[in-house]
Amino acid sequence: MMGELLDYIGMFFVLTGSLFFLFGTIGLVRMPDLYNRMQASTKTTTLGVLSFLIGVGFMELEWFIKLIIIALFVVLTAPVGASALARASYRHGVKLWKKSVVDKYGEGKDD
Amino acid sequence: MEGKPSFTYVAIAMLVIWLGLTYSPSMPFEMFLQEFGAGVVVAVFISALTSKNFTGLGLRYFHPRRVAYFIAFFFIFLKEMVKANLNMARIVLSPSLPVKPGIVEIKTGLKQPSAKLLLGNAITLTPGTMTLDYSGDRAYIHWVEVKSEDVDKAGDIIKGSFEKLLRGVFQ
Numbered sequence: 586m587m588g589e590l591l592d593y594i595g596m597f598f599v600l601t602g603s604l605f606f607l608f609g610t611i612g613l614v615r616m617p618d619l620y621n622r623m624q625a626s627t628k629t630t631t632l633g634v635l636s637f638l639i640g641v642g643f644m645e646l647e648w649f650i651k652l653i654i655i656a657l658f659v660v661l662t663a664p665v666g667a668s669a670l671a672r673a674s675y676r677h678g679v680k681l682w683k684k685s686v687v688d689k690y691g692e693g694k695d696d
Numbered sequence: 697m698e699g700k701p702s703f704t705y706v707a708i709a710m711l712v713i714w715l716g717l718t719y720s721p722s723m724p725f726e727m728f729l730q731e732f733g734a735g736v737v738v739a740v741f742i743s744a745l746t747s748k749n750f751t752g753l754g755l756r757y758f759h760p761r762r763v764a765y766f767i768a769f770f771f772i773f774l775k776e777m778v779k780a781n782l783n784m785a786r787i788v789l790s791p792s793l794p795v796k797p798g799i800v801e802i803k804t805g806l807k808q809p810s811a812k813l814l815l816g817n818a819i820t821l822t823p824g825t826m827t828l829d830y831s832g833d834r835a836y837i838h839w840v841e842v843k844s845e846d847v848d849k850a851g852d853i854i855k856g857s858f859e860k861l862l863r864g865v866f867q
């Protein structure tokens with residue numbers, strides 16, 4: 586009985602995680618330029634992975650410690666990776682979308 | 697402020713992570729001893745190679761006041777992350793794609809590299825913003841819906857309460 590309930594809670598979290606992955610993918614297709622796409626994919630995959638890990642944790646209680654460590658690493662590294670990629674793309678010359686309203690980064694860096 | 701951690705601290709941290717990844721409550725005691733032994737060997741080896749590349753914060757960061765601020769920071773961060781995802785879902789699912797992107801500049805009063813890193817991470821995972829680069833006390837943020845181009849106003853909106861909480865942790 587208890588185990589079944591935990592299974593259902595786990596499934597709920599896994600399903601929520603998959604939904605966030607889906608939104609991230611839709612964002613990846615619909616967003617106009619690299620930077621907006623990075624935003625859509627980074628945020629949604631991070632929460633998607635977290636939700637997935639929590640869900641698996643409810644299904645397999647013994648793995649909870651491992652999953653928490655994995656979650657910590659994901660939360661610490663995913664945004665750093667996204668920032669590094671976006672910065673590298675900018676410095677390599679990937680342009681902002683033509684309807685972007687402001688670019689303070691470019692203004693300060695014209696050398 | 698921030699120093700190099702000693703070899704011992706890195707080795708202990710590595711061992712704790714190793715045990716966290718390999719331990720399971722149902723394992724027999726001999727197996728736990730085996731894991732522990734292997735963990736000590738690996739932890740010593742890895743910290744011998746890498747301990748000089750880590751940034752250490754020192755034990756004074758375990759002061760209860762700092763820990764309390766950090767826990768508050770963590771929970772607000774989680775809340776903001778869920779909000780960010782719902783916001784992103786709303787944007788990508790609406791037919792008109794309501795984006796108004798741009799890169800704004802904000803100022804931060806935080807000094808320590810670790811504090812800046814946490815602030816940058818928090819900004820990247822919260823609604824509509826992504827840290828691009830730091831330059832001194834300036835941060836460059838890509839924003840999906842630019843609400844203000846002014847350095848101070850944009851900073852207030854983007855940083856929210858994160859900077860205040862991080863100042864509590866690090867000062």
